[in-house]
Amino acid sequence: MAQVMGVDSSTQATKALLVDGDDGTVLGEGRAPHPPGTEVDPRHWCDALDEAARDLLGSAAAVGVGGQQHGMVALDAAGHPVRDALLWNDTRSADAARDLVTEWGGPQRCAELVGSVLVPSFTVTKLRWLRDHEPDAAARVERVLLPHDYVAAHLAAPGTPPFTDRGDASGTGYFSPSAAEGTGAWAPDLLRSALGRDVDLPAVVPDGASAGVTRAGAVLAGGTGDNMAAALGLGLEPGDALLSVGTSGVASMVVADPVADPSGLVTGFADATGHYLPMSVTLNAAQVLDHQARWLGVDHDGLAELALSAEPGAGGVVLLPYYGGERTPDRPRACGTWTGLSPATTRADLARAAYEALACSLADALDHLTTLLGAEVRRVLVVGGAARSAAVQEILPAVLGRPVALPPQQEYVALGAARQAAWALAGTATPPAWPAPAGSRVLEAAPTPHVRERYGELRERTAGWS
Numbered sequence: 001m002a003q004v005m006g007v008d009s010s011t012q013a014t015k016a017l018l019v020d021g022d023d024g025t026v027l028g029e030g031r032a033p034h035p036p037g038t039e040v041d042p043r044h045w046c047d048a049l050d051e052a053a054r055d056l057l058g059s060a061a062a063v064g065v066g067g068q069q070h071g072m073v074a075l076d077a078a079g080h081p082v083r084d085a086l087l088w089n090d091t092r093s094a095d096a097a098r099d100l101v102t103e104w105g106g107p108q109r110c111a112e113l114v115g116s117v118l119v120p121s122f123t124v125t126k127l128r129w130l131r132d133h134e135p136d137a138a139a140r141v142e143r144v145l146l147p148h149d150y151v152a153a154h155l156a157a158p159g160t161p162p163f164t165d166r167g168d169a170s171g172t173g174y175f176s177p178s179a180a181e182g183t184g185a186w187a188p189d190l191l192r193s194a195l196g197r198d199v200d201l202p203a204v205v206p207d208g209a210s211a212g213v214t215r216a217g218a219v220l221a222g223g224t225g226d227n228m229a230a231a232l233g234l235g236l237e238p239g240d241a242l243l244s245v246g247t248s249g250v251a252s253m254v255v256a257d258p259v260a261d262p263s264g265l266v267t268g269f270a271d272a273t274g275h276y277l278p279m280s281v282t283l284n285a286a287q288v289l290d291h292q293a294r295w296l297g298v299d300h301d302g303l304a305e306l307a308l309s310a311e312p313g314a315g316g317v318v319l320l321p322y323y324g325g326e327r328t329p330d331r332p333r334a335c336g337t338w339t340g341l342s343p344a345t346t347r348a349d350l351a352r353a354a355y356e357a358l359a360c361s362l363a364d365a366l367d368h369l370t371t372l373l374g375a376e377v378r379r380v381l382v383v384g385g386a387a388r389s390a391a392v393q394e395i396l397p398a399v400l401g402r403p404v405a406l407p408p409q410q411e412y413v414a415l416g417a418a419r420q421a422a423w424a425l426a427g428t429a430t431p432p433a434w435p436a437p438a439g440s441r442v443l444e445a446a447p448t449p450h451v452r453e454r455y456g457e458l459r460e461r462t463a464g465w466s
């Protein structure tokens with residue numbers, strides 16, 4: 001088969017891979033950063049894509065785009081953003097989320113309607129916030145897209161109608177993933193109840209189908225959310241639980257049946273292959289380490305070295321890492337909390353506490369997911385930028401109390417988007433059977449249950465603080 005390109009337009013950067021469409025062998029890659037912050041002019045993502053894909057796009061017979069989920073890209077009649085996009089990790093719509101859940105009949109009913117209980121990450125809550133806080137901008141909205149829809153539209157030939165896919169649509173809060181016999185369906189009445197009027201919604205491209213062609217004539221796949229693309233890139237099997245340690249911390253599993261968790265700890269998203277991808281997601285993951293490295297004046301390797309020179313338990317120091325507010329648990333106004341500091345605390349303890357906090361928050365997410373699903377977890381895998389860290393590789397299995405598989409370092413979201421592109425190009429009923437990533441390492445460490453116990457105590461002690 002020909003060469004195909006996959007794109008990951010994630011929170012911090014665009015990553016592009018050119019791969020062999022027959023087996024997913026990586027032939028070329030590009031990368032460009034995104035501006036920081038939780039609101040971003042979405043045109044920056046198109047510039048980043050142009051830069052990351054500059055040397056790859058011309059060789060691609062098909063292209064797929066994966067993107068950060070949930071972001072609100074609200075466009076006017078001319079197709080221009082009415083304001084900067086509000087990202088999945090922007091918590092200003094916390095009151096809107098709470099109000100909409102109440103208006104729709106409570107958490108149980110909300111989960112039945114859209115697969116998930118709304119938290120500020122969901123697009124629909126951002127639309128309500130827009131209605132209430134920026135009515136002039138709200139009045140100009142003609143169409144709402146997700147980040148991957150907007151970036152894919154930038155690649156599409158002129159005249160291509162806007163499109164999305166079932167996986168990413170399931171994170172809007174106005175799409176029912178299990179409706180229409182499992183293909184999913186928009187719920188425009190729910191969008192209307194948030195924004196106060198109707199707007200255009202993109203067509204939902206069936207899983208694996210083509211959405212059209214690029215300006216250069218390559219086949220354009222429907223694209224999907226970054227987590228759905230990662231599942232496709234890794235070829236997750238039943239019993240595989242994936243931990244992603246990027247800007248967000250994510251525990252996810254591919255399952256056959258829809259999920260509706262009234263506790264809100266697990267979201268009921270669709271995947272990109274006709275199945276479902278329930279997840280438990282945190283707002284604070286790799287950046288917990290970025291902040292800690294900055295505060296201690298070291299780089300990532302230096303932080304890892306410091307942390308690994310401290311004893312498990314960090315000399316009694318415990319961090320609750322909810323710096324940007326938190327989503328799981330739903331504490332949008334939380335902040336980071338440190339306890340156990342004493343004159344004996346060392347820099348190494350401070351470094352170690354940050355990794356232990358990250359590992360504990362991921363362990364919580366994994367517990368929520370597996371408890372709800374009641375599924376046997378045969379293998380836990382870890383990917384994402386912070387999985388490169390030697391300290392994450394040692395402390396995560398210790399905190400989880402089980403081995404963790406570390407696939408070879410790769411941009412699995414972009415790889416999954418490329419696999420979706422190859423699928424659209426082939427026109428087959430199922431994705432191409434690329435070999436699973438070879439050369440995974442199994443990470444093992446002596447369990448440190450006391451670390452989670454102390455973290456759990458702090459998490460519960462601070463429950464009413466925000």
Ligand SMILES: Nc1ncnc2c1ncn2[C@@H]1O[C@H](COP(=O)(O)OP(=O)(O)O)[C@@H](O)[C@H]1O
Binds near residue numbers: 012013289300390
């Ligand atoms: N060796 C490392 N140790 C810890 N964190 C790392 C390391 N390498 C990269 N990171 C962090 O990983 C994050 C980027 O991961 P990535 O999965 O690409 O994020 P996203 O997909 O959300 O843009 C950044 O916060 C970066 O600082």
Ligand SMILES: O=C(CO)[C@@H](O)[C@H](O)COP(=O)(O)O
Binds near residue numbers: 012226247281
């Ligand atoms: O909100 C979610 C999932 O529900 C996040 O996982 C975003 O999709 C952003 O992902 P990363 O940039 O961290 O990969």
